[in-house]
Amino acid sequence: MASSDLQLSLESRLCLSCGLCCDGTLYEDAKIRDDEVASVEGIGLKTGRNAEGHATFLFACHYLDGACCTRYDQWRPSVCGKYFCRLQEKVRRNELAEDQAFDKIATARRLAADVKKALPTGMPIFEARHHFARLAARQPDLTPEEARFVVKMFVLERFLDAEFRKPDKGHLPKGARASATA
Template identity: 55%
Template sequence: MPDADDLSTASRLCLACGLCCDGTVFGFAHIEEEEVEDTAGIGLQTIRTTNDEPAFLLGCHYLDGAACTRYRDWRPSVCGDYFCEVQKRVGKQELAEDEAFSIIARARQMTEEIKALLPPGVPISQARRLFKDLAAKRPDIAPDEATFVVKMFVLERFLDSAFRGAKRAHLRSAAQPAPSRQDTGAA
């Protein structure tokens, strides 16, 4: 692997993050139809979205920290083609690299706080479902559940603005229609 000085800014940001691959930013990643068999063949769980588009579930078990252990081997094309909003904004020089690393650090810290509130063995990729279930309870929510819901709401809002962008946002704003299930995947 090249040393850190030889890596592109996008790659350095990716290696500092890993939140798309671990299931924090997205619950699944879209793949090409011709990649379904190979994706399943390397042990990733493939699904069909509500629009019958092929995808695989995240968190990816090939993630080690924030690095892909299949980087040099075959992997679905989305793994190399996807760029989050942080990477795009740095590439367009709308965001300084040091600010981007601060955004990533903040997202990782918020994610760790959420993980600490999850029941043992529940991965971050399932936190979104738990969040929706608890938020739907409203008046019957326990204090520890309320803490989780608030922290998860703040994380989701932060991920929407910093990583997903308006087209893939998970939480609606007053001026934004609800995203379809297909829009909550990585690509």
């Protein structure tokens, strides 16, 4: 079969243009089954336990190349093949058109890039959430640079909560999660 004959599902094409779940932008970790811990550690991913005591592996995943998984055709944690973000689910239910979904991914990636530029040197995106919480707690005693970061991070988190994360997995308080339009 020639590569031109290969037809990817819309959900897969969305995934391959995004990568925000695996780079740590959406979440800090992913739940895995207890019986997968040794295998996950065996492929070099760092494991831990979340606040509820579930086994997890931590993001960013070093198997991500751009928005593509370099372990796709090898063993990987079961969550990697089963996870569908809210955006993919909306497309699957025909609640969102393909072009709208790709526009939302482009917006999310742009917002994440803006946040990354505003982070202290060397801080990965998955740590930005903790940095945001520390700074937000200090308001109004923020430097202009810190205030710009807080605003950028809030906008990103609000957009991700509204468009990508499951309703029960949002990172902002409920009142701040109104549908984002960008």
